[in-house]
Amino acid sequence: MRTLPAAAASMIAVIALGACSADQPASTPPTAAAPSAAAADVEAFLAEHDLAGKSVTEIVDALDATNDDRESGPFGSVRSGELILADDRSEVALPIEDAFYLSIAPYVNQTHECYNHSLSGCQGELVDTDLDVTIVGADGTEIFAGDRTTGPNGFAGFWLPRDIDATITITADGRSATTRIGTGADDPTCLTTMQLG
DSSP: OOOOOHHHHHHHHHHHHTSBOTTSOTTSOOOOOOOOOOHHHHHHHHHHTTOTTOOHHHHHHHHHTOSTHHHHSOEEEEOSSEEEEEOSSOEEEEEOOSOEEEEEOOBSSOOOOBSSEETTTOOOSOTTOEEEEEEEETTSOEEEEEEEEOOTTSOEEEEEOSSOEEEEEEEETTEEEEEEEEOSTTSOSEEOOOBOO
């Protein structure tokens, strides 16, 4: 078994605890902030993990669609305004400026608490499940209407406009759930409370 240097292990722990964790109160955003890295450090990190030239959107979508990064990294946490990536040696933060990423794991029998979505640690119950999803803004504007399939991690991700309030309805296998969501600076990027009934 490989052991990590103490500093690297604590970086990974910050990402893990700030994401899917039963210890994180659902109503309080984590306060840990990632240290900023120089542009050269960010480029080197991305190149090392075959992510060079990809946008933040492409990185999040790629890492959230697989469980491959769970053992080898990079480990990632999506915050309302930034994507934090880390491995056993370093950590970088990439800004998310023009959109809000919300990853949703509807469930039937089993769930977990989550605030900031972990791209390498969150696991939902309904893997590879077809969902019918509607997201409607508080002003009645339809933001999304269509089908999504949860990934191997049981989550389906949505890039939404920032600073909106909306209602989301998810239906799967004849069961459905509806809840309110927000995409402000203090809103969670991980939604695990939609029990399909």
